Amino acid sequence: VNTDELKQALGASLAKATIRVRRPGKLFQVEIPCYLGDGDPALVYVRPETDDAVTVTDLGHTWMRLSYMRRLTQRHEQALQELASRYGLEFRDGRVFTTVPRSEIFAAAIAMAQVQTAAEVAVTTGGPRLSAERFKKIVREALLEAFAERCRLDYRDPSDAHGLWVLDAAIIGRTWVGIAIVPSDLEAERALANKGHLVPEMEKRGQRNRWVVVPRDIHMLGDTTQKRLMESFLAPIPVYDEGAPRLREVLADLADLPVLN
Amino acid sequence: MVFRENRLYTPREVRWGPMTLREILAVEKRVTAYARARSKAQPTHEQYDLVVQADLPEGELTGFIRVSTALPESFSIGLVYKSEGVPPRAVLRVNGDHGGTHHNPDGSEVANCPHLHGHPRERIDWEPARLSSEVKHADRLEGPLTLVEAWDMFCDHANAIDEGGVKSLVTDLQVLAAQLGLDLL
Numbered sequence: 001v002n003t004d005e006l007k008q009a010l011g012a013s014l015a016k017a018t019i020r021v022r023r024p025g026k027l028f029q030v031e032i033p034c035y036l037g038d039g040d041p042a043l044v045y046v047r048p049e050t051d052d053a054v055t056v057t058d059l060g061h062t063w064m065r066l067s068y069m070r071r072l073t074q075r076h077e078q079a080l081q082e083l084a085s086r087y088g089l090e091f092r093d094g095r096v097f098t099t100v101p102r103s104e105i106f107a108a109a110i111a112m113a114q115v116q117t118a119a120e121v122a123v124t125t126g127g128p129r130l131s132a133e134r135f136k137k138i139v140r141e142a143l144l145e146a147f148a149e150r151c152r153l154d155y156r157d158p159s160d161a162h163g164l165w166v167l168d169a170a171i172i173g174r175t176w177v178g179i180a181i182v183p184s185d186l187e188a189e190r191a192l193a194n195k196g197h198l199v200p201e202m203e204k205r206g207q208r209n210r211w212v213v214v215p216r217d218i219h220m221l222g223d224t225t226q227k228r229l230m231e232s233f234l235a236p237i238p239v240y241d242e243g244a245p246r247l248r249e250v251l252a253d254l255a256d257l258p259v260l261n
Numbered sequence: 262m263v264f265r266e267n268r269l270y271t272p273r274e275v276r277w278g279p280m281t282l283r284e285i286l287a288v289e290k291r292v293t294a295y296a297r298a299r300s301k302a303q304p305t306h307e308q309y310d311l312v313v314q315a316d317l318p319e320g321e322l323t324g325f326i327r328v329s330t331a332l333p334e335s336f337s338i339g340l341v342y343k344s345e346g347v348p349p350r351a352v353l354r355v356n357g358d359h360g361g362t363h364h365n366p367d368g369s370e371v372a373n374c375p376h377l378h379g380h381p382r383e384r385i386d387w388e389p390a391r392l393s394s395e396v397k398h399a400d401r402l403e404g405p406l407t408l409v410e411a412w413d414m415f416c417d418h419a420n421a422i423d424e425g426g427v428k429s430l431v432t433d434l435q436v437l438a439a440q441l442g443l444d445l446l
Contacts, residue, residue, distance in 0.1 A: 020360055020373065022332065029360045038351075038378060038395035041361030045332075059331040060305020061359065067308060068325055068339055069349045069394070094305035223321075224345055 001048040001102070006030065009105045017109075030105075034113035036065075037120060042113035049099060056108035057097035062119050064094075071219050073239055076123040080115075083122040087111040132183035135216045135240065136168070139181045139247075143169050146248040150257060157198050165197045173255030176202070176209045180233060183216040188225045195232055210254050214247065216240050279318040282392060283385045285342060285352060286420065290315045290322060293425025306330055307434055307441075311427070313340070320344030320389070322352070324419075326431065328408060333438035335359040336408055338415045339378075342389050350389045351396040353418055354378035355411045363399045371399045375406035377418065408435040 003019040006028060020029040027047050034042040043062075047055045063080065066072060077091075084091040089098045089111055096115055100108045143151045155170035155178070156163055168191075171177040178198065180191030195211055202209045213233035217240070218226055229235070236250040280288075291314040311324030321343055329335040339354035355377055362372040366381055378396035380387070402414070412431045416423060 022360065027332075031361045035364055037397075039364045039366070039397045039399065040356075040359070041363065043359055043361060059329060059335075061329065061335065064306040064308075064327050064329060064337070067306075067327060068337065068354075069341060069351065222345065223343060 001025075001028070001046070001054065003028070005102070006046065006105065009102045030109050032109055032113055034117060036117060042116040044109045044112045046105065046109075052101050053099055054102055054105060055097055055099045056105060056112055057095055058112060058116060060094045062096050062116050063091075066119060066123055070123075072123075073217060073219060075217065075239075079123045080119060083118055084115050087115050089115060132187070132216070135183045136181050139214050139240070140169065142247065143171070143179065143251075146251070147171050147255075147257070150255070157201050159201045160197075165194045167191075167194050167198065171251055171255040171257070173252075173257040175254065175256050176207055177251060177255045178209060178211045179251070180211070180213045182213050182221075182229070185222050185225045188213075188215070188221055188229050192228055192232055210234065212236065212251065212254060214240060279388075280320075281386045281388055282352070282380060285317070285322070285389070286418070288315045288317065288420065290419060290421040291424045292324065292416075292421045292427055294326065294427045294430055304330070307438060309430065309434070312425070313421070320347075324421075326408075326412075326434070328434055328438045329359075330438060330441035332359070333408075333435075333441070334405065336411065336438070338408075338411055340415075340419050340421075344389060347390045348394050350392050350394055351378070352380075353415075354396055355402070355406075355415045355418070356399070357406060357408070357411065358404055365398050367398075371401045375402040375404045375411070376400060377402055377414070379418075408438070 003021065006019050007017065018031045020031065022029050022045065027045055030044045030046055031041055032044065036042060043058055045057050045059050047057060049055055063072070066076065081091045084096050089096050096112065098108050140153055144153065150172050152170045152172060153168070155167040157165065167178050168181040169179040171179065178195065180194065182188045182191055191213060199209065211233045213229055213235050215221065215235060215238065218235055218238040221229065237247055293312045294309045295312060307328045307330060309326040311326065313322040313324050315322050322340060323343060324340045325338070327337045334357050336357040337354055340352040342350045342352050356375060358373060358375050360373055362370050363376060364370055376399040378399050380392055380396055381398045384392060409428065409431055412428055415421065
């Protein structure tokens, strides 16, 4: 592949495209008139694979740019995967790419640019996300399954006659463990208020207590709320992953309990 | 701001926050870095986040260093302002040569070179809440620009003092990134 061949493959409709050799014979950069939110161009690189095939790739720049302003999580990864797939590309190992015959470079380059311009919005709003209700239900079911009769859902302290300070769950072991399930800022504030009320009551009775928060994604909470929550609760799993078995072990350990199978 | 009188206020009188961009840039910053290991999802770049300590009446500053491992001349060192109730605002960014032509809001262009991103100069006295989240203006920097030179430049423009040995870390990173970039060849 050389620059003339690439220009020919890009077609007359991209006559304005410019090609820059980044690594002779190995990597070319195709500039098409498409820009990102900060005025930088969409970054499209072409790497020859075989006589006929080329890989059109962003070399990981999309993912890198997204990381400037946020801590990237699995949710962002899934959102970018979905976006890339919508344009016929793949997002894997941090790169958006596709391998195509030379005759399809034009379409792949346009798709690459579109993914890059839409990425910021897609990761902010997209991605599979558990509803708050579903998230709470899943965690509650998992707690019951793991701790059976040792788990009290909707725990109410004996001193709370009117049910004003109901906690999502408590594990009753040698150590009492209070659990707050937190899908949102509002629930986080509720958890903090509950703890603020319950701790003095327990201290009056000399009851040893520990506090654990199970957030859906702690990074999605407001900065101040996040800090307050992490100062008051243990957060052994900052981002809840439905498949992760770790929560059960951590809670059993905190409550000084054997893990049930 | 508390409006005490029943009259119209001029834009100059209304403040959207306790500090302007000029003041945020001018405040002395002490910077340390901490590494975040590359995970499965980000094998394409080396990333370090910066802890920025500054005496701000509201909000906080953070920073980042990113280096593409496939194209080590493409890197980014940036400063971000975060405050409750306002989405994060990029303050400035030193970019290596990622290639292509950058378009500024005033129509000027910067092509195929390292560049310094910032907010348009006429907004230097705006408060973060009024600024866009992106730094849309870029000035050309003479290239080639090494990562270490970019770090010095970042410190100059951000009025930052390296208190955590960031420069030596950046020096190591420059060597490492160059080696990783060779994988492509």
